[in-house]
Amino acid sequence: xxxxxxxxxxxxxxxxxxxxxxxxxxxxxxxxxxxxxxxxxxxxxxxxxxxxxxxxxxxxxxxxxxxxxxxxxxxxxxxxxxxxxxxxxxxxxxxxxxxxxxxxxxxxxxxxxxxxxxxxxxxxxxxxxxxxxxxxxxxxxxxxxxxxxxxxxxxxxxxxxxxxxxxxxxxxxxxxxxxxxxxxxxxxxxxxxxxxxxxxxxxxxxxxxxxxxxxxxxxxxx
Numbered sequence: 001x002x003x004x005x006x007x008x009x010x011x012x013x014x015x016x017x018x019x020x021x022x023x024x025x026x027x028x029x030x031x032x033x034x035x036x037x038x039x040x041x042x043x044x045x046x047x048x049x050x051x052x053x054x055x056x057x058x059x060x061x062x063x064x065x066x067x068x069x070x071x072x073x074x075x076x077x078x079x080x081x082x083x084x085x086x087x088x089x090x091x092x093x094x095x096x097x098x099x100x101x102x103x104x105x106x107x108x109x110x111x112x113x114x115x116x117x118x119x120x121x122x123x124x125x126x127x128x129x130x131x132x133x134x135x136x137x138x139x140x141x142x143x144x145x146x147x148x149x150x151x152x153x154x155x156x157x158x159x160x161x162x163x164x165x166x167x168x169x170x171x172x173x174x175x176x177x178x179x180x181x182x183x184x185x186x187x188x189x190x191x192x193x194x195x196x197x198x199x200x201x202x203x204x205x206x207x208x209x210x211x212x213x214x215x216x217x218x219x220x221x222x
Contacts, residue, residue, distance in 0.1 A: 037188040041073060047071050048191035050163070054197070066102060069094040069156070078158030079166040082201055090159050097152040104145040111141060160186055169199040 019024025051059035056074050060066030082089045158169040158178055164172040175193075181187045 022160075033143040035184075036189065039184055041130040042128060042191040043187035044068065046082040046187070046192075046194040047075070049194045050167075050190070051075060054200070066095060069098040069152075072156070072159045072163070075166070076162035079162045079200070083199070090155075090162075094152070094155060094159065097148065101145070101148045101152050104148055108141055108145050115209075156186075163190070164193070167193040 038189075045173050047062035047068060048059045051062065051071055051074065054075070056071070056078055061069065062070045073094040074090075076090045080086045091129045114146055157180065159175065161172060161176050164175040168175065179189065
């Protein structure tokens, strides 16, 4: 016997089928958010444990949205310094881009909600109204934000490649291709390879937290 989803009679109480239907729709709508939270936790755990084991400063930044890009860049720069003796600043560019993306996204949110909030009789100051109606902000904010996001995602592949190279050098190309083709895969990959240091020098794999980029050089940490 089928459970009726809706009772169209006037004044009728919701049926069991109505509650089931609403629950299923709610779960389907919330599923992407649950998945995003799980992926965020997996990537944060992976970055935190990798950074902590390799002696990189402030591994807790893995849990902060912009800080995690700094930490990812630090892991990449650390690998470049340990293996090749080269000082790189990928972490700086990643942090700057992530902050710009966050600010631009906030402005998009403010601009998007400006009209509905005005309808709710929320009064904006004259400076706020002038800012929101600037031609640059009004016409170009969303394209600029999209461009910044694309640049951030594209730049992220370089430190990801270095991370894969330091963990599983023989599979670095495959892991990078998977990261490019499947947007959510980096979080799973980082969590899966968190205990691997196959591409690191033997002294760094000894889990001492210190390293010398060249023989006789003093110990350094990022």
